[in-house]
Amino acid sequence: MSIDDERDVAERLDGALQAITPSPAPVGAALRKGRAIRARRRIAAAVAAAAAVAAISAGVSIVLRAGPAPAPRTTGSPPVTVHQPGPGSPPGLIAWGAAGSRRWRATVSQAPRGLLGFCIAVTAVRPQCESAWYLTRSSPVNLGTVRGQGESATAGPVWHGVTRVRVWLSGGTVLSLHPVAASGLRWVAFVLPARVTIVKIVAYSARGELAHAAACRYLAPGRCTPPP
Amino acid sequence: MGERAEAEFSEFMQGRWPTLVRFGYGLTGDVGLAEDLAQTALAKAYASWPRVRRAGDPDAYVRKIMLNANRNRFRKRRVAESLAGVTPDRETPDPAGRHDDRAALMAALRGLPHRQRAVVVARHWLDMTETEVAAALGCSVGTVKSQGSRALAKLRTSAELADGVCHEHR
Numbered sequence: 001m002s003i004d005d006e007r008d009v010a011e012r013l014d015g016a017l018q019a020i021t022p023s024p025a026p027v028g029a030a031l032r033k034g035r036a037i038r039a040r041r042r043i044a045a046a047v048a049a050a051a052a053v054a055a056i057s058a059g060v061s062i063v064l065r066a067g068p069a070p071a072p073r074t075t076g077s078p079p080v081t082v083h084q085p086g087p088g089s090p091p092g093l094i095a096w097g098a099a100g101s102r103r104w105r106a107t108v109s110q111a112p113r114g115l116l117g118f119c120i121a122v123t124a125v126r127p128q129c130e131s132a133w134y135l136t137r138s139s140p141v142n143l144g145t146v147r148g149q150g151e152s153a154t155a156g157p158v159w160h161g162v163t164r165v166r167v168w169l170s171g172g173t174v175l176s177l178h179p180v181a182a183s184g185l186r187w188v189a190f191v192l193p194a195r196v197t198i199v200k201i202v203a204y205s206a207r208g209e210l211a212h213a214a215a216c217r218y219l220a221p222g223r224c225t226p227p228p
Numbered sequence: 229m230g231e232r233a234e235a236e237f238s239e240f241m242q243g244r245w246p247t248l249v250r251f252g253y254g255l256t257g258d259v260g261l262a263e264d265l266a267q268t269a270l271a272k273a274y275a276s277w278p279r280v281r282r283a284g285d286p287d288a289y290v291r292k293i294m295l296n297a298n299r300n301r302f303r304k305r306r307v308a309e310s311l312a313g314v315t316p317d318r319e320t321p322d323p324a325g326r327h328d329d330r331a332a333l334m335a336a337l338r339g340l341p342h343r344q345r346a347v348v349v350a351r352h353w354l355d356m357t358e359t360e361v362a363a364a365l366g367c368s369v370g371t372v373k374s375q376g377s378r379a380l381a382k383l384r385t386s387a388e389l390a391d392g393v394c395h396e397h398r
Contacts, residue, residue: 009380010352016330017250017353020259025245027238030267034237034274041275 078193082175094180099151100193106155108182141165141188141203154198155189161205162186168200233281237274240286244270247354248290254349255298257338269293291354292364295346299365336386344379347372 078100085093092107143156158165158179165188167175173196179186192198245266252262269290273280280286337345346365350356351372358376362369 006352006380009348009383012329012333013254013349013353016333017254017349019330020250020253020262022246022249022259023263025242026263026267027241030241030270030274031234031237033267033271034277037272037275 078196080169080173080175080190080192080196082177082190084178084180092182094155094182094187095177095189097190099191099196102151102191102193104151104153104191106153106187106189106191108185108187140205141201143188143201151191151193153189153191155187157185157187158203160186162203163206164204166202166204167198168202170195170197170199233277236281237277241270241274244287244290248294251291251349251354252294252298254337254353255294255342255346256301257334261301265294265297266290268297288360288364291350291356295350295364296366298342298346336383339386340379340382344375344382347375348379348383351376 080099081097082095083097084095090107094106094108096103096105098104140159140162141156142158143154162179165177165179167177167190169175169192175190177188177190179188181187248266248269249259249262252265253259256262256265272293273286273290280289283289337348340348343365347361350361350364351358356364358369358372362372365372
């Protein structure tokens, strides 16, 4: 007996495998197991969010690498732009843009030392993973702001239902941020040049406004007072 | 998920169960393991049934899970299969005496590395294309071709198939 060609293999395999008589299909067991898998996935998603809250220490630190000095202001506010990553972008990139004359990129990656959480690196030159963020279920958008050498970087995760975050800036610019998925969460990020401040932030779902805040860490209705 | 999805999945599972168990037997050489693989894969398919149905090819989804689960068996536990020559007790009656032939082939298959075995069974019994096998195994089409060629070369020269006797390997 020998294996001569592929058809020979197919025929012999068929003969060998068709000889097996499986037991009756355990449909009930598969249904129960499938429901249990679905339930575990839902729990795991909730636990991951909670673990990110619990395991990461509060406080945000973002270091901006030294880069070219910002161009002197002449008239009006310095330009502020935010862009979503396009196809083929590096993994973890959630936004990029310009703060005045300095370009920046915001990326999400696993926090160092095996912590459950993430780092946001904003730099004008090369990415540095410096900071960790946490998510609170009470806020549709959880933003933290860190000040660097003149610039301020603001970033954070958002709820699944948040479709857009608009940021009103001093000087009249309005940024429209679209959440980008990375490391299991959805994120927004932007960098402001010196002397440009946040006036108001509003989060939107598909149905309309979700929550708003003014120049505050947490974005939730009624939690922050407007600036003077 | 509603009753309709449950009924749809049940019908799917009833129809595919024998083929999937036989596929699993080809991969593992053990009927019990084969049924475990098939049941686990079907349960995972049910857990994502709406998405699986929308993708349009639940068979491909289930086969891929079975192949991955079989591969993970080796990764996690470094299973050294016992290549027993004992045939499973759930074979159909064998009036024509083809038992030795089947046993010899299964022993020869069990002598292959698990990836080569998967390629042989997927390509030559399930009639999956090289592209489908590559997608299911998470490797390139070139790898499927090379693994398939090596597997056939080994089967051609296997001791089990040369003399029709089922050898025990230790």
